Structures are given as structure tokens and as C-alpha cells.
Amino acid sequence: MAEADPWLTIIGIGEDGPDGLSAASRAALAAAETVIGAPRHLALLGPVAAGERLAWPVPFADGLALLRARRGRRVAMLASGDPFWFGAGSRVVRMLDPGEWIAHPGPSSFALAAARLGWPLETTECLGLHAAPLTRLRPLLAPGRHLLLLLRDGAAVPAVAAYLAAQGFGDSLLHALEALGGPRERIRHGHAAAAALEWSDCAHPVALGVAVAGAGSTLPLVTGREDGWFAQDGQLTKAPVxxxxxxxxxxxxxxxxWDIGAGSGSVAIEWLLAHPSTEAIGFEADPARAARAADTAARLGVDRLQLVTGVAPACLAEAPVPDAVFVGGGLTDALLAALVARCRPCTRLVANAVTLETEALLTAWHAARGGRLLRIDLAEAAPLGGRRGWKPRYPIVQWSGLL
Structure with missing residues (x-):
């Protein structure tokens, strides 16, 4: 083996086994000293490879140690379909240098499912739910949308159906796609409300197509979502603000x-809903509020919200630095000074003040550091005797600028 050659070949294998492998994949398997993969993948392989066969252990991280121990030998790793689309490939190559590996992907389960259903992949939401909670689906549930889901096992199919029905989308048409591309392939169609009871025998590997339908509530795409989406005890940044x-x-x-004084977590949750790659840490002194915010985040499909229980600025010390900070409660001059010391230059800061004392603090910071000072006066129509009038809310003063 030449020093410059990749020692690891990652091969995407489908349910058709060796019949679907490319010439390059076959050559890599024939030359491999060790072939490692899930027992199911090794069983599909047949006599193509003559080297040592090693079952990938559970937990997954133990398999990474096996690969590291064989560094420099010729190793072929088997993975389902396209190893870099909700597959194991990215986790493996993360620990390697670019020249140490090469990949030969096969057709992804998403591609096979779309080919069976006639759905355009560019407008279909594709999601891997092998180890993720079903609530990840919540932001995607809108009538008329198509979802393709990769599931951990057959038992997850009726669980997804029951979840959809519980959210008011029991009319959704489901397509259970089992063992796509192989001799065991089977496709069934039915509505979520019925499938939750009847589809208990789905076989692994399984994908699920969902044509969303029903009268359930759809989570809006814009910020300022209605207050009712957030569990709260009154400590909530209201929708317009x-x-x-x-x-x-x-x-x-x-x-x-960083959401400091997170309360219900509504600001951090809306930040996370803005894009799947965003991160948020909520800092909240009240443990009950922190737990409530975490529950709401999970229910709305952004379980990646991190909650730290403690009083700022002391609780900020161990957190990774932010790109933006929101101070919704506990605003003091000491906190602002601590943020300047802790955060990178040009970190964005937004702080809302309700009291005269915190308003004065933000006014002074605006005078010293610039940025934007905004006064928000809101009023809502409310009964006034036999007629209606405007009921004002407490005004909010908002400062936004750079640390």
C-alpha cells in the first residue's frame, strides 16, 4: 500500500447487495484486509470480499476506535446508501485527514423513496430520525407539504403515525417504504390515523413518506409567533416585542x-426556529422556568436549546462565547460590563428595559457606545364600557448595538 493511498474506503451498499455496487467498490472490497459494517450490511455482501469481516459495535463510538486501531491497513467500511446524507460517513471522516479516505456512495434512501413516490427531492423535506425525537417534525407540519423520514426501525412507523394524529394531522397520507431496492421491498399506503393502529409489522430498514394533511395548527415561519405556542407563567416577551x-x-x-433571563425561552426558541444550524443557550435563575422552557423547545422541534440554571453574570463563565446576546431580565451595569469582558468584539447585543432604572442604564449605554435606542409603545383594543378603547401596555425601551 503506497503511503499516499487512502487506507479507508467508505462504500454505500443497498438492499440489492453486491449487484448494486460499482466496479470501484468491488475492487476496494476485493483488496481490503478488513471489511467493517453493521451485521445486516455484512450479510448482504456475499462472497465479494475475502478479508476479515468485523461487525460494527454498539455504541457507534466503539467502532471508531476499531477503525483507528487499523489505521494504515486497507479497510472497507460499509454504510447504507449515501454515507454522507444522514449517514455514518461524516462522523468517521471527522477523525481523519483528507488523504486517508475515499468514498463510493450508493443511491440514498431518499432518492429511492422519491423515485417510488414521484416526489421532487428539491421541494421535499428530508429528515433522519434514527436517534431524534419525533417532535423534530413539528415545524414541518403544514398541509400540502411532503416529508421523507428515515426511521430507526419498523416500530417507529406507527409511532410517527400516532404523533401526527395527536397533532391534528391524522388525515396525512403515509407511505411506508421497507427495504427499498432489495428483494424484500414492500410499500404500503394509508392514513396516519389508521396506520397508528394497524402498521405494527413494518420491517427494518424503513423510510416513511408523509403527505401532510389535516386541521392541526401550523407553526408560522416568521418571528413573533402567537404567545399561545409558549408555556409560561407570565414571564414572556410578548409577540410584537x-x-x-x-x-x-x-x-x-x-x-x-445567549438568552439571559430566558423566562419562557420564547426568544431563544424563535432564534432556533430561524435556521436548523443555529444554537442557543438560555440562562435562567428559576429552575421551574428553565425546565418549562426546555419542554417548550422540545415540543416545538428545537430540542437543541441548552438551558443553564443560574444568575448572570456568574453563570456565564463556562458557556461558549456567543455571536449575539439578548438580555430580557436582570439587566444591570455589572452584567453589561461582564458581557463586554466575556464576549468577542462586535458581538451583537439587544436589551429590553421596562423600568425607569433600566431605561436610564440603556440610555447611558447608547450615549457612550452608539447603536440604536428604540421606544416601543403598544396598545390593544379592549372593552370600555359599552364600547371599545385602547388599552396601553407598559412601554419598552430597546437598545441594540455592538459590544
Whole structure:
């Protein structure tokens, strides 16, 4: 084996076994000293490879150690379909240098499912739910949308159907696609409300197509979602102020938010809903509120919200630095000074003040550091005797600027 040759070949194998492998994949298997993969994949392989066969262990991380131990030998790793689309490939190559590996992907389960159903992949939501909670589906549930889901096993199919029915989307048409591309392939169609009871014998590997239908509530795409989406005890940034707050925070793909004084977690949750790559850490002194915010985030499909229980600025010390900070409660001059010391230059900061004391603090910061100072006066129509009048809310003063 030449020093410059990749020692690891990652091969996507389908349910048709060796028949679907490319010439390059066959050559790599024939030359491999070790072939490692899930027992199901090894069983599909047949006599193509003559080297040592090694079952990938559970947990998955133990298999990474087996690969590292064989570094420099010729190793072929088997994975389902396309190893880099909700597959194991990215986790493996993360520990390797670019020249150490090569990949020969096969058709992905998404591609095979779309080919059976006639759905355009570019407008179909594709999601891997092998180890993820079903609530990840919640932001995607809108009538008329198509979803393709990769599931951990056959038992997950009726579980998804029951979840859809519980959310008011029991009319959704489901397509259970079992062992696509192989001799055991089977496709069944039915509505979620019925499938939750009847589809208990789906075989692994299984994908699920969902044509969403029903009268369930659809989570809006814009910020400032209705307050009723968020469990709360009164400590909530109300929808109109929240919309202005998120506009000032200006979330961007891949960025991390600190939400200090998280309360219900509504600002952090809307930040996470803005893009699947965003991150957020909520800091909340009240453990009950922190737990409630975590539950709401999970229910709305953004279980990646991290909650830290503690009082700022002391609780900020161990957190990874943010790209943006929102202070919704506990605003003090000491906290603002601690943020300047802790955060990178040009971190975006948005702070909302209700009291005269915190308003004065933000006014002073605006005078010293610039940025934007905004006063938000809101009023809602309410009964006034036999007629209606405007009922004002407490005004909010918002400062947005750079640390």
C-alpha cells in the first residue's frame, strides 16, 4: 500500500447487495484486509470480499476506535446508501485527514423513496430520525407539504403515525417504504390515523413518506409567533416585542445566541426556529422556568436549546462565547460590563428595559457606545364600557448595538 493511498474506503451498499455496487467498490472490497459494517450490511455482501469481516459495535463510538486501531491497513467500511446524507460517513471522516479516505456512495434512501413516490427531492423535506425525537417534525407540519423520514426501525412507523394524529394531522397520507431496492421491498399506503393502529409489522430498514394533511395548527415561519405556542407563567416577551427583538438580533445561519433571563425561552426558541444550524443557550435563575422552557423547545422541534440554571453574570463563565446576546431580565451595569469582558468584539447585543432604572442604564449605554435606542409603545383594543378603547401596555425601551 503506497503511503499516499487512502487506507479507508467508505462504500454505500443497498438492499440489492453486491449487484448494486460499482466496479470501484468491488475492487476496494476485493483488496481490503478488513471489511467493517453493521451485521445486516455484512450479510448482504456475499462472497465479494475475502478479508476479515468485523461487525460494527454498539455504541457507534466503539467502532471508531476499531477503525483507528487499523489505521494504515486497507479497510472497507460499509454504510447504507449515501454515507454522507444522514449517514455514518461524516462522523468517521471527522477523525481523519483528507488523504486517508475515499468514498463510493450508493443511491440514498431518499432518492429511492422519491423515485417510488414521484416526489421532487428539491421541494421535499428530508429528515433522519434514527436517534431524534419525533417532535423534530413539528415545524414541518403544514398541509400540502411532503416529508421523507428515515426511521430507526419498523416500530417507529406507527409511532410517527400516532404523533401526527395527536397533532391534528391524522388525515396525512403515509407511505411506508421497507427495504427499498432489495428483494424484500414492500410499500404500503394509508392514513396516519389508521396506520397508528394497524402498521405494527413494518420491517427494518424503513423510510416513511408523509403527505401532510389535516386541521392541526401550523407553526408560522416568521418571528413573533402567537404567545399561545409558549408555556409560561407570565414571564414572556410578548409577540410584537419579540418580533422586534428577533429583528434586532438578526439571526444568521450557524450563529449562537445567549438568552439571559430566558423566562419562557420564547426568544431563544424563535432564534432556533430561524435556521436548523443555529444554537442557543438560555440562562435562567428559576429552575421551574428553565425546565418549562426546555419542554417548550422540545415540543416545538428545537430540542437543541441548552438551558443553564443560574444568575448572570456568574453563570456565564463556562458557556461558549456567543455571536449575539439578548438580555430580557436582570439587566444591570455589572452584567453589561461582564458581557463586554466575556464576549468577542462586535458581538451583537439587544436589551429590553421596562423600568425607569433600566431605561436610564440603556440610555447611558447608547450615549457612550452608539447603536440604536428604540421606544416601543403598544396598545390593544379592549372593552370600555359599552364600547371599545385602547388599552396601553407598559412601554419598552430597546437598545441594540455592538459590544
Amino acid at each position: 419579540r418580533a422586534l427583538t428577533l429583528a434586532a438580533l438578526a439571526p444568521r445561519a450557524g450563529e449562537r445566541l
